[in-house]
Amino acid sequence: MTDPLNHLPRPQARADQLAERFSDLAPPLTARQAAVESARCLYCYDAPCINACPSEIDIPSFIHRISDENLQGAAQRILSANILGGSCARVCPTEILCQQACVRNNAQECAPVLIGQLQRYALDNAHFTEHPFRRSPATGKRIAVVGAGPAGLSCAHRLALHGHEVVVFEASDKPGGLNEYGIARYKLVDDYAQREVAFLLGIGGIEIRHGQRLGGNLSLASLREQYDAVFLGLGLNAVRALGLPDEHAPGLLPATHYIRELRQADDLSQLPLADRCLVIGAGNTAIDMAVQMSRLGARDVNLVYRRGHADMGATDHEQAIAKANQVRLHTWARPDTVLLNEAGQVRGMRFARTTLAEGRLSDTGETFELAADAIFKAIGQGFDDASLADPAAAQLAREGERIRVDAHMRTSLPGVYAGGDCTALGQDLTVQAVQHGKLAAEAIHAQLMTNVEAA
Amino acid sequence: MADLSIEFAGIKAPNPFWLASAPPTDKAYNVVRAFEAGWGGVVWKTLGEDPAAVNVSSRYSAHYGANRVVQGINNIELITDRSLEINLREITQVKRDWPDRALIVSLMVPCEENAWKFILPLVEATGADGIELNFGCPHGMPERGMGAAVGQVPEYVEMVTRWCKAYCSLPVIVKLTPNITDIRQSARAAHRGGADAVSLINTINSITSVDLERMVAHPIVGDQSTHGGYCGSAVKPIALNMVAEIARDPATHGLPICGIGGIGSWRDAAEFIALGSGAVQVCTAAMLHGFRIVEDMKDGLARWMDQHGHRSLEAFRGQAVEHTTDWKYLDINYKSIAHIDPQTCIGCGRCHIACEDTSHQAIASTPAADGTHVYQVIEEECVGCNLCQITCPVQDCIEMVAQDTGKPYLNWTQDPRNPYREAS
Ligand SMILES: Cc1cc2nc3c(=O)[nH]c(=O)nc-3n(C[C@H](O)[C@H](O)[C@H](O)COP(=O)(O)OP(=O)(O)OC[C@H]3O[C@@H](n4cnc5c(N)ncnc54)[C@H](O)[C@@H]3O)c2cc1C
């Protein structure tokens, strides 16, 4: 996937030095830190942090249990609401979720309770000897889940818990979705994504079949025929275009393609590295990309966004990480022309300066150029229509390009549910996907069981 | 998961966590919420003769630790301020709706046989599982000859217990006051009177603090105050000792004990059980955090039991009693010495100054080039008092290491240095 960069050099740092730079961005708490931090929790009632957690984890209770030296109990509390609580603890932008809502997060006190870090502490140190959840008696129902990302896995686990049999159809070689292929390497280190999936599967009753692509060798019609319900957790797999000529020139590629390789690489020193790079966009993916390039050894990393700081999708916390990693942020500039050298490879980009005129973004007429050996676009993921190409799937009602669902994650087709990034509901976050999967499983379960009672 | 269910003095409950007789068990509304939250039982707020007691306004005060952590609460509330009839009606209904939970009725009437003879059949008719005699309330009620005024006189304790056994077929739990010198005297009296169990402790006479501007203690009623009863985390050590004293007293051997006082976590409960309690009661922790704490307590206790292979509470109940003895039987030859882990030491110097000023000058402080100090135990001087470990803010930084002295067990009754030693 990084072929367009093959003409570039490799990092100068040794593999072990690079590995070190990609270790945990936020190292785990020690036992003492966890004890001190958990004692700071006020054990609020109707706690604002629970409201702010998309997966509704009972945060005061799990922190109370850490404080009580009951780590397994703490872990179980977390997992009962969010079976991927381990990866969420690492990847959630807690600064806009639970920790934002913490009652200690105010000007009179120094800081919110470190909820994400405590969540990780509980799960890392629970050391379960067996899977902590028991399945209900078998219902005889079979459910198809498409996509083994956070949404699909969460749905599968909850369904298995209720006694259903689940088959997960996944296009890629590995399960985990973007936990495996997309999250910044220093947020979710080593093989955590795979270990977490293995833990989740420990409940039993879930089979994952790889190399199965809806819209390719799999059709929605046949799934609906063969299974009692279908859940779609397809994510967003299409890359948006800048809409410029030369967009496919060597040296220009989607950030997600590079990150995918970077996450899979055993030896980071073999990756192509642009000494000077440009990242177009201002979401967390753009920041992740820029920071990872900087850590690989790029000298000059520029992030360019067509609007101002206040409009950036990336949180303040993410922007601070970028700055700490020598990433320069440029605002109010729009890609205008990809600049190529004689060999037809990227040598930079010309930007048009922008401004807000009467509420609309427009060019000021000024332009400027930035030299670069590589340009990464991180202007958002799009829905991959190929997944819904078969006639049954094509009937699914959409909201924009994404699948329309109601509060119970039901699509417009009876028996077909969807969740995660491929739906228009909520934010594009791992924790949101987990919640969607869980809600869908509960809705499927309720639906299948009322059918049983009625029969 | 371990089985938390109990049978205490003939009363069955799905778990040992009961709410103590107090505001959390004041009326059906609270008790139903408590049962919904998972409490194994409740002791209903103490009933008395009509007319019901009348309370003053401003009733509690607290003793705080750092960062407004509540160490203990002091209260000047009396027994129920609702009529007997309403309480009995509600008790009847709640017991009918929650047959699997323990429902005990706490009682306090004047020290006259007729008063007890009157109320006991009414309580029995509610279907309640047992009664608890409140001989403990230390404020207000003793001025009227009830509560601690009864509990402090063993003869009265025995007499009233006997009346209750005579006029009522339910299990009788006698709740003891800690405001005495030797708790065993009260427990023995209850035992003689035929009590099925004792519960302890009730609150301890206290004044938590004084408003220095107004020169009046808290809680303030107008411009006056009065002493109240102290409870919560701070009283746990006192309660644990009293439970242990009764548990290891041969005169009350086998008498079921319900532990009360400062219980707020599964660990607190486990400690009371290890010292012989068959059930525990909680008041302050619920008053500070709500009924939801019981979930964390049940979960923690069951997991700890699983880890230790205890299938039921009986499996470890009382296990710490046999290791609790009189001072004179402790091994005078046992020796432990403090060891400071240099890796975890943060260099605060607290251990040094504590030992230097108030103990045995056994921690050396060596200045380092960078202006910090290195702290090290002088082993010959250390007497193993634990003070440094107690004052150290870092858990597990200072370890008390048992020494192999090569000497056999020797207690004070056998020690040659004891002029009154028992002849061997
Ligand atoms: C670069 C990047 C960084 C991110 N960083 C963060 C972060 O730090 N924190 C955070 O909370 N969120 C982050 N996100 C968002 C987060 O990763 C997603 O919200 C989350 O993964 C969505 O889960 P999902 O299950 O809906 O989709 P995905 O994780 O995308 O999983 C979809 C799965 O479905 C499979 N699939 C797709 N189509 C088909 C098909 N037709 N047939 C069969 N299988 C199919 C895919 O192979 C994949 O395994 C990031 C996203 C990106 C792109």
Ligand SMILES: Cc1cc2nc3c(=O)[nH]c(=O)nc-3n(C[C@H](O)[C@H](O)[C@H](O)COP(=O)(O)O)c2cc1C
């Ligand atoms: C406000 C308040 C009122 C109480 N009222 C009673 C009572 O009516 N009868 C009684 O037996 N004990 C009463 N108690 C004592 C408690 O039942 C319990 O014995 C004591 O609080 C110790 O337990 P704790 O440390 O868990 O609070 C009361 C305690 C408080 C705080």
Ligand code: SF4
């Ligand atoms: S808790 Fe506060 S609001 Fe409730 S009765 Fe007491 S003083 Fe009033």
